[in-house]
Amino acid sequence: PADAIITALGSAAPRWVRESGMAVDDAGFISVNQHHQSPSHPHIFAAGDVAARTDRALAHSGVHAVFAGPVIAANLRNCLAGEKPRAAYHPRAHNLYLMNTGDGSAIASYGPFAAQGGWVLRLKHWIDRRWIAKYAALAKKA
Structure with a gap:
């Protein structure tokens, strides 16, 4: 069930x-x-x-x-600049996926590993805040 x-x-x-x-x-x-x-x-x-x-x-x-x-x-x-593209994206073997479940917890997936709980949601919020802060700082410089 x-x-x-x-x-x-x-x-x-x-x-x-x-x-x-x-x-x-x-x-x-x-x-x-x-x-x-x-x-x-x-x-x-x-x-x-x-x-x-x-x-x-x-x-x-x-x-x-x-x-x-x-x-x-x-x-x-x-x-x-009239040049050819040189940079290439090389993806990692595994990526961390985090999904808020809306009940105070989240689900994490990384390769073959998975976890869930409130600590995963706190990790997600911490990563999200760092990511937003990085781009907010760049926007202030522009």
């Missing part, structure tokens, strides 16, 4: 991507190379829930989008 069953089906590509004329994979996600650059439209870069790597399978995850962000920023700077 269970109090609740939640089905998480994953992400789906938005219709506009398939209709855009960009190269897409069979599921309709924007095809990108290791530089997160569209092979059909080299001035377009994409990551996260809208993109699919052509060189490797990569989960449609915010974790990958966050880590691909600096790579995309470097490649955009290269393109604006």
Whole structure:
């Protein structure tokens, strides 16, 4: 018996991507190379829930989008300078996934390991606050 069953089906590509004329994979996600650059439209870069790597399978995850962000920023700077993209995103073997369950606890997943509890939620809040503080400091410098 269970109090609740939640089905998480994953992400789906938005219709506009398939209709855009960009190269897409069979599921309709924007095809990108290791530089997160569209092979059909080299001035377009994409990551996260809208993109699919052509060189490797990569989960449609915010974790990958966050880590691909600096790579995309470097490649955009290269393109604006008339150079080819040089930075590539190399995902880690495992990533930490944290999900707030809304009841004062959270679920953690890292490779084959999983945990849940209030301490996981405190860890999630601590990581989130550090991440936001980092970008708030950058915004103040701009």
